[in-house]
Amino acid sequence: MPAPALSWPRHWLAGDRRRSLRRRLLLFLLLPLMMLLVAGAAVTYLGALAYSNRIHDRNLVDSAMALAQLLNQRPAGEKLTAQARFLLEYDPDGRNYFSIRSMRHGITTGSDDLAPSDHPPQLDRGAVLYDTRFFDRKIRVAALVMPNRYEPSDLLTVSVAETLEDRRRRAREILLLAIPTQTVLILAMFALVWFGVNHGLRELQPLTERLARREHDLAPITDADVPEEVQPLTRTIDGLFGRLRSMLNLQERFIADAAHQLRTPLAGLRVHADRLQRPQTPEETADAIGQIQRLVERASRSTSQLLALTRAQSTQVHDLADQTIDLATLIPELVGLRVQEAIAAGIDLGYEGLSQPIWMHGSPTQLQELLDNLIDNGLRYAGRGSMVTVRLSQAAGEILLSVEDNGPGVPSAYLSQLGERFFRVPGGGGDGSGLGLAIAQRIAEYHGAALRYHSGSEGGLVVELRFPAHPAEPA
Template identity: 35%
Template sequence: MGTFGAGRMGSIRGVLMGWLLPTFLVVALVSAGLSYRMVTHMAGDLLDDQMVQLGDAVAQQGDFAMLSEQTAERVHGHGICVIQVFNADGQLAVASWAGVVAQPMPQAGLHDLEDGAQRWRVYAVAAPGGRTVQVLQSGSFRDSLAFGRAGAAVLPVLVLLPLSMLVLWGVARAISRTLREIGHQAARQEVHNIAALPLDRVPAEIRPLVGSFNHLLARLSDSFAAQRRFVQDAAHELRTPIAAVGLQLENLRGDLADGAAAQRFRQLESGVARAKRLVDQLLSMSRQESIAPEPGGSVQVQLQLRESIHALIALADQRRIDLGLVAAPGTSTLTLPCTAADLRSALDNLIENALRYTPEGGVVDVRLLLAQGRTVVEVVDTGPGIAEEWRARVFERFFRVPGSAPGGSGLGLAIAQAAAQRCGMALTLRNRDDRSGLIARLEATGPPCPAMPQA
């Protein structure tokens, strides 16, 4: 059976607290019990020595007429000893207090005596003239004194017990916090910018584990780099022949007469155009993954929106689609902490995607607004929208909604989502409520950057 189980016992802190706390508790209770027993015996031995010294002194003195009369309060409350003197025939001759039974012990030495509900400790010693001197001390006083002394000895143990548990809990929490921080550092790794975890504050016991994880991260980074190089090389190698085929097709277009051959020629042109667009998007995606984000930069949102719309206005005119920008008041100076290339990549792909799937004569509105202090960009079209069962998969690479119009590559939304994340924005899709169409919403996950100065 392993040390780590399920639930709380599946963590290092749970194991430490689960095993060490009961151990501390048992050790503390045993120590307290042993201390109580030892102190009780020590107090009893000390009181016995005092009784012996007193009894021997009274026996040697021989003058029993000078015994002072005691009271019950002094005997039971303060532990004053009672002295009894017996004649040779066992009859009580003198007693300093009459509240205790007059019973001579059969032999000299220390004895325990029961007098009803009261216990007594008795020391008997022979005196001159055949007489016997007995010194008696209240058992309740002895118990009270022993309990007080033992309690004083046990009290530090009982005080240190919760303190030691608190220290243990703090140490276990610090260890857990260190391990969680290592886990958070691993979770914050970016797919396209993998870095080794620092080892300066890692406990020695788990340093080999973190070192192995760093080795795995390095291999994973190399694998991603190799994948990006392959995509770049393949896209570059394909770009030239596809461009050559497109040029040859353009040269042949004028030599074909109308008819079935011309129709098949247009299909061939459409396929070549789609292949060219796929290669361009593969290159765009590869560039995004190979460039690390630069902290500290910012880009003006409305300016990039206008540039994206200007770049795609020809496609909108070709499809007779009304493409426009609707900017809310106070949004002209909104900025985002990213590069212009990343924001343009997200905007271009979303707007182009809306233009390609909106029927001719439709409308595509690009909205810029502030929602709860956060920058929001919405691309609203009048296309068919996306069924709910496919909405979660459209961000997968090369996935195309079944039944969608030909010409797409299945990479546009994946590229837009990756670029949006690099800009600190979340991309969500939902169908319109007022009519058919899709709303692609880019919302910043943090407040806007300080406004950029106007030119």
């Protein structure tokens, strides 16, 4: 029988894939707390060792002074008894040593191998403490100098030493007493952190519930109940909602504009299609087909204009101003592309500009769309036999681009309405869609250009754009 396959709870696996803010916060806080426990233990041990050293040093000095007092009280020539030596050397937690060194006679009593200090004590200056090694053991020594009462010209150095085991043992005992207390404190702090993190994350619950109740509402979510630390996130979401609202509004406007522009051509197509279904003379059939072709062309142009307007409305400034363009080279090329069309329409299309480079930031594709719409407006409404002139100049840190015709022009009462969507001057003729100048207006705005309309010197219309110039020619 095959062994059962191991299976893990799905929420465990999901938890491995997802990043939990609660888990990250707790880990970021738990690890420093554990390091704090270790550091606290080390500090506690060092502090306990320093305290133990201070106490033992004091006792060691007292023992040296007691031995010196004992030497002053013993009769002349009498040596230390065995019991006295035992008491001086006995230590239940380690080992004690002592020596009495005469300046004239050397070691008189005690351990011969107890090394003197590199800085020997002075008479009436108290005891000196120092560390040395006695065979393979590290010891602590307290030494003091006293006069030899039996030889006035001689000095005695009294030294008492002990091993360090007892000092370390006392420090470890203090550490073992402190660790449980520190552990309890750390656990209590961790429990408080756990509670604080969970309680703090619950502050997001009103925002979560408010978002869960929304369906199509894209209003800003930043409100008074949003914590200050979360507001950068909510402001970013509000910005995203704002861009989404703009896109939806743009979509709705496109649908409304398309319905507005295509309603008439589609209705006309239906009428002429019905005409073709009835018996017709060849002339009537040809007329219906011609009408259908014109309506199809109008619908196609309206669709192209709507798409161009949508692109102009949705393009961001940083998407447009990503190239350095020489307008003195670009504009003549774009005008040249429309010459054959102007000749076919019976219009004289010309260009006047400078020979030196004129630099600016912008999008060549969008600038071509802008200029095509301005030239198309002149070709469509100036009338056969008229002139359309494109001019380019630079002055006072600005670039001036203008398109002027000598056609019938636009009455001054309607100049302020030029550039509005679907606006056509009453009685102006032509079969335009009323979107060309609106497209030019949007592209000019995104390039930071000021666009205005005024009457020309010969009575036609002048469309003038002022672009900010590039500060310097690129390398």
